[in-house]
Amino acid sequence: MPKIIMDIIRIFNYVVFIYFITLNLWYFVLNILAYKGLKKYMLRLQVTQPNDKLLLKSAPPVTLLTPAFNESDNCVQSVNSQLKIQYPDMKVLFINDGSTDDTLEKMIEAFKMIPAFLPQTSFLETQKVKEIYQSQTHPNLFLIDKENGKKADALNVGINFCQTPLFCAIDNDSMLEQDSIARVVIPFIEDTRTIVSGGIIRMANGCTFEEGHITKVDLPKNILARFQVMEYLRAFYGGRLAWDIIDASLIVSGAFGVFRHSVVVAAGGYRHNTIGEDMELIVRLHKYCGDHKIPYKIRFIPDPVAWTEGPTTLRTLGRQRDRWQRGLLDSILSNITMLFRPRYKNVGMIAMPFYFIYEMLGPLIEIMGYMVFFFLILIGYATWTYVIAFLLVAVILGMCLSVFSLVLEELSFHRYPKFRHLLNLIGVAIIENIGYRQLNSWWRIKGTWSFMRKKQNWY
Amino acid sequence: MHGSSDEVILIILILMISVFFLITLFLFMVTVYLRISNSFKAARLRYRCKKWDPIILSVMDGSLAPVKAHEKLKWKNSTEYLLHLELYIDMVKSEEKERLLELGRLSSEKLHDLLISGNRKNRLYGVHLLGLFHPEDQYKYLRFDGSDFELTLTMIREMRTVNDFRLKERLVNLLFIFKYISPVYISNILVDMGEDIVPILRMLVMERKGHPYEQVIAIETIRRMHYTDCLDIAEKILKENSNPMVLTSYLRYMEEMGNERQAGMVRHFFKHPVSQVRMAAVNAYLAMCGESTPNDISSFFNDPSVQVAVSAAKKLNLMNNAPFIELDQIDKFKWGNIYKRMVY
Numbered sequence: 155m156p157k158i159i160m161d162i163i164r165i166f167n168y169v170v171f172i173y174f175i176t177l178n179l180w181y182f183v184l185n186i187l188a189y190k191g192l193k194k195y196m197l198r199l200q201v202t203q204p205n206d207k208l209l210l211k212s213a214p215p216v217t218l219l220t221p222a223f224n225e226s227d228n229c230v231q232s233v234n235s236q237l238k239i240q241y242p243d244m245k246v247l248f249i250n251d252g253s254t255d256d257t258l259e260k261m262i263e264a265f266k267m268i269p270a271f272l273p274q275t276s277f278l279e280t281q282k283v284k285e286i287y288q289s290q291t292h293p294n295l296f297l298i299d300k301e302n303g304k305k306a307d308a309l310n311v312g313i314n315f316c317q318t319p320l321f322c323a324i325d326n327d328s329m330l331e332q333d334s335i336a337r338v339v340i341p342f343i344e345d346t347r348t349i350v351s352g353g354i355i356r357m358a359n360g361c362t363f364e365e366g367h368i369t370k371v372d373l374p375k376n377i378l379a380r381f382q383v384m385e386y387l388r389a390f391y392g393g394r395l396a397w398d399i400i401d402a403s404l405i406v407s408g409a410f411g412v413f414r415h416s417v418v419v420a421a422g423g424y425r426h427n428t429i430g431e432d433m434e435l436i437v438r439l440h441k442y443c444g445d446h447k448i449p450y451k452i453r454f455i456p457d458p459v460a461w462t463e464g465p466t467t468l469r470t471l472g473r474q475r476d477r478w479q480r481g482l483l484d485s486i487l488s489n490i491t492m493l494f495r496p497r498y499k500n501v502g503m504i505a506m507p508f509y510f511i512y513e514m515l516g517p518l519i520e521i522m523g524y525m526v527f528f529f530l531i532l533i534g535y536a537t538w539t540y541v542i543a544f545l546l547v548a549v550i551l552g553m554c555l556s557v558f559s560l561v562l563e564e565l566s567f568h569r570y571p572k573f574r575h576l577l578n579l580i581g582v583a584i585i586e587n588i589g590y591r592q593l594n595s596w597w598r599i600k601g602t603w604s605f606m607r608k609k610q611n612w613y
Numbered sequence: 614m615h616g617s618s619d620e621v622i623l624i625i626l627i628l629m630i631s632v633f634f635l636i637t638l639f640l641f642m643v644t645v646y647l648r649i650s651n652s653f654k655a656a657r658l659r660y661r662c663k664k665w666d667p668i669i670l671s672v673m674d675g676s677l678a679p680v681k682a683h684e685k686l687k688w689k690n691s692t693e694y695l696l697h698l699e700l701y702i703d704m705v706k707s708e709e710k711e712r713l714l715e716l717g718r719l720s721s722e723k724l725h726d727l728l729i730s731g732n733r734k735n736r737l738y739g740v741h742l743l744g745l746f747h748p749e750d751q752y753k754y755l756r757f758d759g760s761d762f763e764l765t766l767t768m769i770r771e772m773r774t775v776n777d778f779r780l781k782e783r784l785v786n787l788l789f790i791f792k793y794i795s796p797v798y799i800s801n802i803l804v805d806m807g808e809d810i811v812p813i814l815r816m817l818v819m820e821r822k823g824h825p826y827e828q829v830i831a832i833e834t835i836r837r838m839h840y841t842d843c844l845d846i847a848e849k850i851l852k853e854n855s856n857p858m859v860l861t862s863y864l865r866y867m868e869e870m871g872n873e874r875q876a877g878m879v880r881h882f883f884k885h886p887v888s889q890v891r892m893a894a895v896n897a898y899l900a901m902c903g904e905s906t907p908n909d910i911s912s913f914f915n916d917p918s919v920q921v922a923v924s925a926a927k928k929l930n931l932m933n934n935a936p937f938i939e940l941d942q943i944d945k946f947k948w949g950n951i952y953k954r955m956v957y
Contacts, residue, residue, distance in 0.1 A: 168622075199741075273919065273922075274919065275919060543627060554636055561640055
């Protein structure tokens with residue numbers, strides 16, 4: 155083989171090696187930051203309970219925005235559970251996004267809704283609103299019926315009719331705990347610069363719920379769902395918590411996040427032509443506040459929980475990861491001018507470059523790395539020793555990070571109470587690195603390819 | 614892969630495998646240890662609670678004196694015990710509460726140890742429990758440095774109901790070090806401090822012109838306390854302050870506590886450049902005046918901001934005495950639909 159090609163391959167291997175080392179070192183740094191932050195937060199929880207009377211008295215009014223499309227099966231149960239949330243001043247705005255089933259009829263009947271007037275407080279561009287209803291049994295519940303415009307559009311309609319300084323965007327199939335809102339608004343009380351606050355998402359698979367509230371926590375039986383439990387722990391503890399500590403949160407889950415109405419409106423609301431509207435909004439809020447020199451905070455709180463059902467088949471999980479990758483690419487690339495700009499502080503100087511290099515390009519580099527290794531073996535230019543050593547390092551590092559997340563979970567909320575849960579999770583932490591993570595990389599590559607082909611469908 | 618540099622990489626890889634394998638093993642053992650430790654702590658707490666609960670309940674119902682109970686209690690000098698006692702105190706009122714508080718104060722030695730501890734965690738517990746039990750002899754161990762946000766805020770929050778004016782004065786000053794805490798939250802803390810701080814608040818309103826954050830909080834607090842102590846300076850405040858936040862707060866205060874004679878003072882704020890001020894002025898005027906003219910209505914419902922119109926509509930709807938206006942006139946309003954839907 156020509157020397158130049160071998161040199162290129164060698165350089166590529168060094169790049170992969172350095173990339174791999176720096177990525178995992180960075181994950182370790184994030185985990186250590188997360189550890190410190192979590193210890194501090196847990197101590198704080200001992201002396202400041204979210205049901206503290208003073209905090210509740212000071213809690214700002216919140217509107218829960220629930221966009222829904224063809225949610226006939228669970229809309230009533232979902233809204234019922236939202237109405238039971240313990241919070242002093244909360245409205246629920248259910249947005250029927252042009253459902254073709256009987257979502258609207260079910261909601262009207264179940265909550266005795268009648269046409270009502272709700273003044274518009276902002277004027278983001280949306281599809282037409284057909285009618286607004288108010289419940290006669292729950293005066294704080296409103297339903298907005300609109301023409302279909304997808305999730306971002308539905309949320310923008312909710313924002314347009316939101317009467318409170320804060321709103322909480324929540325997926326219809328997410329289940330909040332009764333004190334989740336009380337916990338997640340605490341950053342807004344303790345620091346008025348806060349413009350967004352998000353909580354942790356946990357897998358509802360395997361858990362028991364009564365009237366929309368969790369009564370028993372258990373691990374899912376489905377192995378894919380168990381992998382996702384581990385992934386979520388890693389992502390939230392080792393990822394989001396750490397980014398929050400250095401004021402560089404780039405993601406707040408679309409399934410559960412509280413936003414300051416005025417700032418979101420000023421930044422233009424949710425974008426319609428994107429698949430990852432939640433992340434895109436957060437990145438844009440960073441840009442907006444940085445450009446206008448507005449002091450602000452975007453927070454992640456590890457305590458308030460929203461439970462959500464995760465995919466249990468390879469097909470649906472693959473689609474989800476494909477979609478997430480497209481959302482990530484869109485969010486980063488449409489705000490690429492923030493990269494390495496000091497005006498955006500840690501977001502521009504650390505978070506954006508990290509996401510660009512490691513989250514965006516990462517799957518590509520990983521898969522290419524595997525392909526090059528196997529190619530080198532085939533042509534006799536690499537030994538199995540080297541390849542196995544590299545793969546072993548990758549697997550062990552992955553296990554290490556996963557077990558670290560379990561340490562953080564044990565130090566904090568240990569929501570999986572039984573010892574067998576812990577042993578199961580340790581087992582998952584080991585085996586997910588052999589096959590599952592590589593599969594994720596593959597899905598993310600597909601997502602990247604779909605993005606390049608300008609695919610916008612949700613599936 | 615060939616060459617010495619590749620061998621170096623292989624050695625590095627092998628080293629990494631070994632090191633990270635050991636770290637993983639260590640973390641695995643830490644996880645298991647933490648789970649066992651948490652389970653043990655939970656079991657130990659359950660056991661101790663079983664021993665504490667009958668004694669605490671006896672104190673609560675008055676069948677056992679706190680001093681006698683204190684002698685009987687085991688592990689009474691632990692933070693766990695005091696936090697467990699707090700759960701009972703939060704559930705009861707009046708005499709029962711007082712008896713339990715007396716029981717807690719008998720562990721002031723523990724409180725003292727916590728307050729003077731070099732460990733931040735212990736000091737935080739100490740401040741929290743000091744605020745619960747209020748053993749006055751321990752106040753002197755409070756540190757007022759303000760450099761630790763969490764600790765200082767906990768101290769202010771926990772000590773807000775203490776019956777010591779000098780201490781309250783120091784706490785009020787500390788509160789304003791942190792410029793970003795919600796004014797509503799601070800105001801609620803100040804309200805709980807009681808009416809003896811009203812002179813401090815009045816002084817803040819009148820004299821802290823370059824510090825709008827403090828003025829706003831002071832005004833909000835006086836409003837919530839329903840004191841009319843700051844109404845006599847209405848003209849001075851409205852003329853001399855240009856900060857929109859201060860004006861908005863003061864106008865809200867006038868809305869609640871003001872009278873008809875002062876209504877005229879707020880009219881010229883209907884044209885203020887900031888919508889929040891206009892909104893507050895409209896509400897204050899309608900509340901103090903009790904009625905409005907068609908010109909006023911036109912002004913409110915042609916305001917550039919929909920918030921002003923909505924706010925005026927809500928107020929007029931409550932008052933139920935909006936002046937008569939022709940329908941074709943209403944249609945000309947910028948926010949005529951709001952007037953029609955909410956007032957007409």
